[in-house]
Amino acid sequence: MCGIVGYVGKKQAAPILLEGLSKLEYRGYDSAGLAVRDGENLAEVVKEKGKLKELSEKVDGGRALKGTCGIGHTRWATHGEPSQINAHPHVSGNCSRSGSGAVESEVVGVHNGIIENYQELRDKLSKHGYQFYSQTDTEVVIKLIDYYYKKYKIGPVDAIAKTMVRVRGSYALEVMFKDRPGEIWAARKESPMIIGIADGDCYIASDVPAILKYTRQVYYIGNLEMACLADGKATFYNLDGDVIEKELTEIKWDAEAAEKGGFEHFMIKEIHEQPRAVEDTLSSVCKDGKIDLSSVGLTTEEIQKVDRITIVACGSAWHAGMVGQYVMEDLARIPVRVELASEFRYRKPILTEGQLVIVISQSGETADSLAALREAKAQGINTLGIVNVVGSSIAREADNVFYTMAGPEISVATTKAYSAQLIAMYCLAIEFAKVKGKIDDEKYAHLIEEMKTIPDKIGNILLDKERIQWFAAKYANAHDIFFIGRGIDYAVTLEGSLKLKEISYIHSEAYAAGELKHGTISLIEDGTLVVGALTQSDLYEKTISNMVECKSRGAYLYGLTMAGNYKTEDTCNFVSYIPKVDEHFAASLAVVPLQLLGYYVSVAKGLDVDKPRNLAKSVTVE
Numbered sequence: 001m002c003g004i005v006g007y008v009g010k011k012q013a014a015p016i017l018l019e020g021l022s023k024l025e026y027r028g029y030d031s032a033g034l035a036v037r038d039g040e041n042l043a044e045v046v047k048e049k050g051k052l053k054e055l056s057e058k059v060d061g062g063r064a065l066k067g068t069c070g071i072g073h074t075r076w077a078t079h080g081e082p083s084q085i086n087a088h089p090h091v092s093g094n095c096s097r098s099g100s101g102a103v104e105s106e107v108v109g110v111h112n113g114i115i116e117n118y119q120e121l122r123d124k125l126s127k128h129g130y131q132f133y134s135q136t137d138t139e140v141v142i143k144l145i146d147y148y149y150k151k152y153k154i155g156p157v158d159a160i161a162k163t164m165v166r167v168r169g170s171y172a173l174e175v176m177f178k179d180r181p182g183e184i185w186a187a188r189k190e191s192p193m194i195i196g197i198a199d200g201d202c203y204i205a206s207d208v209p210a211i212l213k214y215t216r217q218v219y220y221i222g223n224l225e226m227a228c229l230a231d232g233k234a235t236f237y238n239l240d241g242d243v244i245e246k247e248l249t250e251i252k253w254d255a256e257a258a259e260k261g262g263f264e265h266f267m268i269k270e271i272h273e274q275p276r277a278v279e280d281t282l283s284s285v286c287k288d289g290k291i292d293l294s295s296v297g298l299t300t301e302e303i304q305k306v307d308r309i310t311i312v313a314c315g316s317a318w319h320a321g322m323v324g325q326y327v328m329e330d331l332a333r334i335p336v337r338v339e340l341a342s343e344f345r346y347r348k349p350i351l352t353e354g355q356l357v358i359v360i361s362q363s364g365e366t367a368d369s370l371a372a373l374r375e376a377k378a379q380g381i382n383t384l385g386i387v388n389v390v391g392s393s394i395a396r397e398a399d400n401v402f403y404t405m406a407g408p409e410i411s412v413a414t415t416k417a418y419s420a421q422l423i424a425m426y427c428l429a430i431e432f433a434k435v436k437g438k439i440d441d442e443k444y445a446h447l448i449e450e451m452k453t454i455p456d457k458i459g460n461i462l463l464d465k466e467r468i469q470w471f472a473a474k475y476a477n478a479h480d481i482f483f484i485g486r487g488i489d490y491a492v493t494l495e496g497s498l499k500l501k502e503i504s505y506i507h508s509e510a511y512a513a514g515e516l517k518h519g520t521i522s523l524i525e526d527g528t529l530v531v532g533a534l535t536q537s538d539l540y541e542k543t544i545s546n547m548v549e550c551k552s553r554g555a556y557l558y559g560l561t562m563a564g565n566y567k568t569e570d571t572c573n574f575v576s577y578i579p580k581v582d583e584h585f586a587a588s589l590a591v592v593p594l595q596l597l598g599y600y601v602s603v604a605k606g607l608d609v610d611k612p613r614n615l616a617k618s619v620t621v622e
């Protein structure tokens with residue numbers, strides 16, 4: 001989940017590397033480092049604990065490091081505590097370079113991922129005279145490359161290939177060799193990596209925003225492949241060392257989409273971008289009043305064969321899948337099961353013919369979700385990926401792909417990508433229902449028209465955000481907050497609770513409202529905030545009754561309901577209203593006040609909204 005960048009070309013590398021790392025800081029921000037070479041001179045390594053600005057100040061914005069070839073890293077710690085000595089880049093020599101200085105080491109490198117057998121490899125290398133200065137798995141893999149490079153004298157391709165075969169785990173690697181000036185070598189297994197070429201310069205990064213300013217023409221390096229960046233071009237190799245051809249892909253994202261654009265944080269900017277993300281995603285498959293899944297690759301015949309669905313995802317994507325379950329089962333009458341990707345393959349899932357496995361992931365690189373996809377494919381089951389990143393691993397490996405059109409999402413706490421995933425699920429549910437004859441033409445047209453109103457209605461909710469800001473300030477010091485709902489409301493409160501806890505560090509939990517009396521209500525005491533979602537008319541009275549039970553035990557009630565349900569104010573201490581919409585789509589509107597609640601609580605506490613502690617945007621390791 002770390003961020004890596006690299007550059008080789010005609011310009012000074014350090015400022016480009018720092019700027020690229022600034023776009024990737026959502027992937028890791030407990031330490032950062034650079035290694036830069038000036039011609040045939042030794043690599044200068046500089047690294048620093050803390051946020052990227054600490055490193056930037058140390059090298060005077062990059063001006064203190066001269067050279068046109070370099071690699072950089074921003075870290076999210078896995079092996080070894082956050083520290084200067086554990087920060088990347090790492091070197092193959094036996095002494096630590098925790099500050100500035102030229103390094104004599106044969107190999108200098110950075111790494112994103114986890115090497116599972118690093119202790120075994122460390123023990124092996126120790127017997128061959130290698131000493132270790134850090135606690136990281138990355139130092140081990142850099143020294144292993146050095147070992148093969150020196151022992152066999154076979155050059156970078158074979159040394160890296162032997163390393164790839166020897167290590168277990170996931171990695172995106174960038175390395176520089178002392179006797180190969182002007183070259184950056186890369187290798188990938190599971191962890192994401194892209195390479196861009198423009199005007200004789202080469203760029204490499206773990207995610208698109210890092211290089212979007214410089215080029216839109218990128219290569220996606222495949223699994224178990226290597227690359228060499230030099231002389232304005234990229235050369236790709238397979239594990240056998242054979243040169244392989246790659247096609248350039250054009251990135252469609254607007255570079256400005258990865259900037260704050262005047263907002264205080266990326267999260268609030270991305271909350272405001274939800275109407276556009278929803279509209280663009282809907283427009284990609286909804287044409288002339290009908291849903292057209294030809295771009296997804298699902299035909300009417302294939303839909304007819306589906307008799308049950310398994311949705312696999314993690315975090316917010318799992319919550320989007322939960323909403324999708326309720327909508328799909330109600331409209332299409334197909335049994336749907338929603339699975340946590342981290343559990344899916346380990347419980348030996350029972351998959352049968354006629355089943356469709358839907359994998360949801362913003363990045364398309366989520367390690368657990370990718371593993372679940374591969375498990376389904378190994379059993380011969382048809383798969384569909386719902387992803388936001390073109391060319392990502394899940395997009396390439398799934399049988400069919402539904403691209404959400406959220407654009408780059410920078411804040412660790414997802415907002416617009418989640419909303420776009422909901423739209424994807426709605427469209428699938430409606431089309432499945434139509435194809436299977438569960439809804440008539442009139443209902444089909446009504447549902448599509450209702451979906452088209454969602455962007456404007458989200459915009460209307462955002463016009464009243466100051467009221468939620470005021471309320472959030474009152475509860476910034478809360479210790480425990482509970483979210484409750486039933487059906488789709490329960491699914492959306494799962495997301496609301498996650499938004500709050502991940503950026504405000506307040507303990508919060510979401511419960512199916514009927515489960516409160518089975519234990520959780522014992523935690524309610526004077527002043528405890530209970531947030532109840534009340535958008536489903538047939539479940540409204542049941543949930544209100546559960547909220548009254550909490551109020552009688554001293555809870556402060558926040559009701560979230562549709563416009564017109566003004567009787568909610570008779571029970572709740574504070575009420576937020578969302579515009580009326582077909583109740584199947586209520587989650588798309590109800591989530592917005594909950595996103596704003598989490599955001600403004602975090603702001604009131606003075607926390608780093610976009611980069612919450614211990615979290616990274618793309619979880620590319622298990």
